[in-house]
Amino acid sequence: MINICLCLGFSRSALLLTTTMSFEKSALKIASARPGWNLDAWQYLPAAERRTQPLPIIVMAHGFGANKTMGLAHYAEAFAAAGYACIVFDYRRWGASDGTPRHVLIVKDQLEDYRTVIKYARQQPEFDPQRLVLWGSSFSGAHTITLSADATVNAIAAMAQCPYTGLSPPLPLDTAYLKIAGSALLDIIKQGLGLTPVYIPVVSEPKSVGALTTEGTKSGMLAICSKDIEYWNEISASSLLQIPSYQPRAKAASVNCPLLIVLPTEDNLCLPEGAVQISKTTEKCQLVSIPCGHFDLYHGMSHHTESITAQLEFLEKHVPV
Template sequence: MSFEKSALKLASSRAGWNLDVWQYLPAAERRTKSLPIIVMAHGFGADKTMGLAYYAETFAAAGYACIVFDYRRWGASDGTPRHVLIVKEQLEDYRTVIKYARQQPEFDPQRLVLWGSSFSGAHTITLSADASVNAVAALAQCPYTGLSPPIPLDFTYLKIAGSVVFDMLKQALGLAPVYIPVVSEPRTVGALTTEGTKPGMLAICSKDVEYRNQVAASSLLQVPSYQPRAKAASITCPLLIVLPTEDNLCLPDGAVQISQATEKCELVSVPCGHFDLYHGRSHHTESITAQLAFLKKHVPPQV
């Protein structure tokens, strides 16, 4: 094998809640004393079993160490209630893993790379603009930048809004959340309902793990106020955005705005939809090729 994988638990910033982590290292014969390290997490309503291993394995085979983790409340990490999305928590979890990575003697603390896709792409953009993170580079595949498709104002919208309000009330009282599907068909109740999103999301699910297609309804309130593109002028490191030009879930205009606002951003446009960039999909090769070229240019592994 061209990489070695191990599993571990990291203490999160919430006492008693651990993050579940996969750590990938290049094969022993390719390992140097001080490896560049890539920190990776999943997107909205997903977990690390949904395609992230393919990226980590590819990067490890190319000479990079990778740490892939689940946020609190998601996947194999701790935290209750389950499947509640809180942007502040997810950014804290990135910082927790970054701090861990910088403390490991086998990793180069000055060559730490951020990686994200879809909603985690939003986090890598945000953290790349944080001088205290001091990332050497960042990659965002089909990222959420703050622009979403408009929501039809119909009866389905009213049902979703009702679920959001009911969920807020229940959680305020310490009761179990009101859940809605993460992905659903257009004009049905769900968090992500654009055309092609449900089959696209289900296509990247692991066949070995049952996907829980649910998210607390009030999590939807976290999305509109989260505007990563507003941080563009503050980005401190080279940033690659792989942009599917036909994306109807994370609208492309936001990524274009980022590329126009900073010379730090390299934009690679691919003529496809949101999920077509993932492993096993039609345009994965273009995406991973661009990512490897970007890494080689800005963070070449030592041989």
């Protein structure tokens, strides 16, 4: 049992409440769609005195080139303290999950991993299969938007923090761009031959070789890394070819559950215009705009409190405990 202290502002009260609550955390291995490969996951349950039966369940994963150790525990802890169960998982080939080659991003596989964990959660007797919530941030925010539009998933609600919606800054046509393009081509050839991928950094400084090189991205990404766990700042170069064709905002008209988007209006990594388009396309989208940058919403950053408060208020409205 782990005890935490949270300061939460709820819409039902003008007061800022300070509450000490507890939750239980355990480790899981969930069989993926690929035989022999397991997804590594953490399960969070509210304290026994906070548990309703069955519990609403939130399924969570991280974004581009990231893993669950990079700040997701703080969200899951807050949700569990408020009475929600959570399963936080790593995709195949990432974090503590199985899969080779390592650090290769395949959008189809990541969406399939979400579906695998959703199916697992719905099979557990302690969780309410009709009250399943999707959660994502940055690139996993793209996945929650996409899955919220999938009638077969049938989520009761979805939350996307600083999501990728299909709009990102174009890479400048410079020497670094040519090196990245060459690395991606070589990576395709090597992986096609069963050889080790060609890797580039996930995050790097502007005008250098890397997948994400906008101003402040490297420092922001490294700031959310666990100080106790080494972060492997690498991704297969051809993973970048997955991005242009992935357009979650194109699914907006099909979203069939309440969708919260917490939008940092100064985001220079996942451009805000896509989230605004989604909010104008479907009445099911609630857009909460916060004047800050992409990484400012994460735990320990300047605007985390606003983001988590918006998420808890959204849950209280649409999936009350």
